Amino acid sequence: MKKWMIFICILLLPAAVLAAKPSVYVYNWTEYMPDEVLSAFQKETGIKVVYSTYESNESMYAKVKLVKGKGYDVVFPSTYFVHKMRNQGLLAPIDRSKLTNFKHLDPMLLDKPYDPGNRYSIPYVWGSTALAYNADHVTPGQMTSWKDLWRPELKNRLVMNDDLREVFGIGLIINGYSVNDTNPDHIRTAFESVKKLMPNIRVFSGDSPKQPLLNLEAHAGMIWNGEAYMAAEEYPAIRYAYPKEGAIFWVDSMVIPKNAKNKDAAHRFIDFILKPEMAKLICEYVGYAPANRTALDLMDRSLKDNPMIFPDPSVVKKGEFQMDVGEAILVYERYWERLKTGL
Amino acid sequence: MNENKGFKNTAITVNMLWICLFVLVPNLIVVVISFLERDPAGFFRWEPTISHYIDLFDPVNARVFTHSLSYSFGTTLLTLAVGYPFGWFLSRVGRRRRPLLLMLVIVPFWTSSLIRTYALVILMKANGVINSLLLTLGLVKGPVSILYTDVAVYVGLVYSLLPFMILPLYAVLEKLDTRLLEAARDLGATRVQVFMKVVLPLSLPGVMAGSIMVFLPSLGLFYIPDLLGGAKSMLVGNFIKNQFLTSGNWPFGSAASVFLILVMVSMMAIYLLVMKRFNRSVMS
Numbered sequence: 001m002k003k004w005m006i007f008i009c010i011l012l013l014p015a016a017v018l019a020a021k022p023s024v025y026v027y028n029w030t031e032y033m034p035d036e037v038l039s040a041f042q043k044e045t046g047i048k049v050v051y052s053t054y055e056s057n058e059s060m061y062a063k064v065k066l067v068k069g070k071g072y073d074v075v076f077p078s079t080y081f082v083h084k085m086r087n088q089g090l091l092a093p094i095d096r097s098k099l100t101n102f103k104h105l106d107p108m109l110l111d112k113p114y115d116p117g118n119r120y121s122i123p124y125v126w127g128s129t130a131l132a133y134n135a136d137h138v139t140p141g142q143m144t145s146w147k148d149l150w151r152p153e154l155k156n157r158l159v160m161n162d163d164l165r166e167v168f169g170i171g172l173i174i175n176g177y178s179v180n181d182t183n184p185d186h187i188r189t190a191f192e193s194v195k196k197l198m199p200n201i202r203v204f205s206g207d208s209p210k211q212p213l214l215n216l217e218a219h220a221g222m223i224w225n226g227e228a229y230m231a232a233e234e235y236p237a238i239r240y241a242y243p244k245e246g247a248i249f250w251v252d253s254m255v256i257p258k259n260a261k262n263k264d265a266a267h268r269f270i271d272f273i274l275k276p277e278m279a280k281l282i283c284e285y286v287g288y289a290p291a292n293r294t295a296l297d298l299m300d301r302s303l304k305d306n307p308m309i310f311p312d313p314s315v316v317k318k319g320e321f322q323m324d325v326g327e328a329i330l331v332y333e334r335y336w337e338r339l340k341t342g343l
Numbered sequence: 344m345n346e347n348k349g350f351k352n353t354a355i356t357v358n359m360l361w362i363c364l365f366v367l368v369p370n371l372i373v374v375v376i377s378f379l380e381r382d383p384a385g386f387f388r389w390e391p392t393i394s395h396y397i398d399l400f401d402p403v404n405a406r407v408f409t410h411s412l413s414y415s416f417g418t419t420l421l422t423l424a425v426g427y428p429f430g431w432f433l434s435r436v437g438r439r440r441r442p443l444l445l446m447l448v449i450v451p452f453w454t455s456s457l458i459r460t461y462a463l464v465i466l467m468k469a470n471g472v473i474n475s476l477l478l479t480l481g482l483v484k485g486p487v488s489i490l491y492t493d494v495a496v497y498v499g500l501v502y503s504l505l506p507f508m509i510l511p512l513y514a515v516l517e518k519l520d521t522r523l524l525e526a527a528r529d530l531g532a533t534r535v536q537v538f539m540k541v542v543l544p545l546s547l548p549g550v551m552a553g554s555i556m557v558f559l560p561s562l563g564l565f566y567i568p569d570l571l572g573g574a575k576s577m578l579v580g581n582f583i584k585n586q587f588l589t590s591g592n593w594p595f596g597s598a599a600s601v602f603l604i605l606v607m608v609s610m611m612a613i614y615l616l617v618m619k620r621f622n623r624s625v626m627s
Binding site: 066156341342 | 383384385386403404406410470471486488491569570573574575576577582585586587588590591592
């Protein structure tokens, strides 16, 4: 009996210690924050970081929604999930007065339609989805528009992201609509266009669109800029091009769920991440551009001047940020099924 | 003795509780949700409906199911074609070499099947092992397309599921009484006749068990067609995942899961029925 008591005490001991110490529960993408940033935060503030990760916006959203935003203090949704979670009242407003480092953020990424005035979200890292091609097989001048993907010589040679919003987004763009269109007729037009693209598509890549390009199975396609950067490091003939109609941009932001228990600690965590030195560490680790403008001054010239990671502001202006399409997602999903079943 | 019984009871109770809590209850939740209305604000609404089950049979959704089933049938036939000769060979080879050969069948399966699928990508890609070899030997002019085709999907599925076919077949073929084969030959049967009239009927339980053990898991292995086939067609696994995550349609996703479970259960029922018939016919 005595032995049992000791055993239970030992089990409960860490829990008691944990409860006494202030902590912040961070829920982030896998491999999206270097450990040194977390330990530096713990050292500076004495707040313990309890860190867990997710693989997709959709699974993060389902979980946060299921627990009604309780249990997590800082989460990192992408562009249109910020919009969706904000619309559904899952987010707590951010107290700007607690963020001393807010001034470092790039104004180009603030006050976007998915969260006007940044009342609920603080940009973390951003990037784009645009064209990629292998210059050994495709003439560079031939890849300047999304429409170039439809070229007959690219038959069976394209890699596309396995993401219905992005694939139909291209279909919408080439027909002159917004990537956030919710009109079923417009979505159908996009579907008809993408259906004509199917003979060119070799692979829909869900995990890593750079792989088919590196494998030489695909010679062109759509890709995220970070993936293109990594692919070009390994195989310099792989190039990245912003289409003239405009690329699709995304921002991963930091938000605080409505029912978060440690809102103060969450603000301190966000403020810490906004420090330029931290933003630099993060950028070097994840390979995407930080939303922090001051951090650029700390960075290597070769990285800073790379248009793949840091496009010209005019390119960003021409592009579009994804927004939540609400119930129209069912229309998208339906056409996605038709696209893949060939009906 | 009494203590032993106590142990037995605790072991069974713990197991049953475990299964109830983590298998039965979640599945019951899925069944319940499949009969509820979708609600964009909160996953589902407490309003009964059977519309999701009706929707499963519209042409697009039905195509997802038939496509998945056809992959599974193809895989089962191919694993049978590869596994049967190997099982036969395994049962005829000298007793001392058998453990080694069985090990060779099983050992690769200590590695995660996802990692082994990525290894297949390295073999089959345009600048991969197979194509480099063919090009060096001068057998082809340019790289052959293997990856992101149906061939690659079948190679991946057959490779992943082969042991589930070989092991039951081996178990049956090993017990086959060789005197029956000798008797058949003595009575003038040709090799083909011996196989068709003696070996095949007696190994039928193994064929059935192996087929069911390949067919059922192959319905769920959607990451192999995704990684090796280029995700160009939608299979029932992707379909269910999309309903839950992309469109937030939990009830419809649940209905598709329940339907899939029903398909599997009916396959098992057919299997048990056939085996019962078979055993009766052997007895008489």
